Amino acid sequence: xxxxxxxxxxxxxxxxxxxxxxxxxxxxxxxxxxxxxxxxxxxxxxxxxxxxxxxxxxxxxxxxxxxxxxxxxxxxxxxxxxxx
Amino acid sequence: xxxxxxxxxxxxxxxxxxxxxxxxxxxxxxxxxxxxxxxxxxxxxxxxxxxxxxxxxxxxxxxxxxxxxxxxxxxxxxxxxxxxxxxxxxxxxxxxxxxxxxxxxxxxxxxxxxxxxxxxxxxxxxxxxxxxxxxxxxxxxxxxxxxxxxxxxxxxxxxxxxxxxxxxxxxxxxxxxxxxxxxxxxxxxxxxxxxxxxxxxxxxxxxxxxxxxx
Numbered sequence: 568x569x570x571x572x573x574x575x576x577x578x579x580x581x582x583x584x585x586x587x588x589x590x591x592x593x594x595x596x597x598x599x600x601x602x603x604x605x606x607x608x609x610x611x612x613x614x615x616x617x618x619x620x621x622x623x624x625x626x627x628x629x630x631x632x633x634x635x636x637x638x639x640x641x642x643x644x645x646x647x648x649x650x651x
Numbered sequence: 652x653x654x655x656x657x658x659x660x661x662x663x664x665x666x667x668x669x670x671x672x673x674x675x676x677x678x679x680x681x682x683x684x685x686x687x688x689x690x691x692x693x694x695x696x697x698x699x700x701x702x703x704x705x706x707x708x709x710x711x712x713x714x715x716x717x718x719x720x721x722x723x724x725x726x727x728x729x730x731x732x733x734x735x736x737x738x739x740x741x742x743x744x745x746x747x748x749x750x751x752x753x754x755x756x757x758x759x760x761x762x763x764x765x766x767x768x769x770x771x772x773x774x775x776x777x778x779x780x781x782x783x784x785x786x787x788x789x790x791x792x793x794x795x796x797x798x799x800x801x802x803x804x805x806x807x808x809x810x811x812x813x814x815x816x817x818x819x820x821x822x823x824x825x826x827x828x829x830x831x832x833x834x835x836x837x838x839x840x841x842x843x844x845x846x847x848x849x850x851x852x853x854x855x856x857x858x859x860x861x862x863x864x865x
Contacts, residue, residue: 603801605801609702610662612698613668616668616672629715632715
């Protein structure tokens with residue numbers, strides 16, 4: 568349940584960087600940010616900043632390099648003790 | 652080796668977001684080098700150079716993309732009478748002679764990388780390699796496409812490059828030329844099922860795809 572709420576929040580935040588509504592609707596935990604969700608690499612920093620601002624956290628460069636899928640983002644947020 | 656990147660000016664960012672973005676990818680010293688560019692160009696320019704460097708290195712080794720690990724130590728304008736803003740959907744070139752551009756030098760540990768960047772009306776395009784003199788021998792091209800989907804961009808850049816590479820290699824039957832990606836998703840070029848030892852780089856962003864080959 569907790570994870571579902573976090574997933575919905577992640578989905579909501581990622582949506583602002585995704586043009587195609589169907590990609591947002593079909594988002595899964597293992598969706599690749601670039602290949603499945605069509606988020607260009609130039610926007611990954613925007614994604615990071617969106618999460619930092621939404622949760623008042625700092626995501627390190629090392630963590631950014633591990634952000635390939637939706638699940639990776641969830642794991643980073645959990646490791647930073649983010650609550651929804 | 653070679654790396655390239657294309658960045659379009661489609662993303663709208665607030666001033667605060669632009670500042671945070673540049674803090675994330677540029678060191679304090681680099682920010683001084685970029686200080687005369689307006690924010691929109693600054694971010695696109697910085698990103699395209701850093702991503703092109705990443706692609707340059709990533710082909711040869713597993714590498715994490717940490718933009719501040721590569722320092723842009725030189726960035727200067729090279730003027731020409733030729734204006735690159737007259738892009739009409741397709742650009743196919745060798746070198747950068749007679750094109751106004753920005754030349755750059757990047758320091759990474761004990762390595763120096765050199766690059767050239769063109770600023771068009773809708774996008775920024777950068778190519779980097781290990782010797783400044785090689786930059787004018789590079790074959791490169793930019794194509795505008797209808798779709799913005801990753802799979803379409805990926806397909807389009809391969810078709811576009813295949814068309815151009817078949818001319819460079821004087822290949823009569825274009826079907827004998829193929830791109831196959833390795834386990835790291837790095838594309839390699841094959842002629843009659845034999846892998847060719849050549850360096851190239853693909854990039855795409857929104858409606859634009861690009862290749863560079865040396």
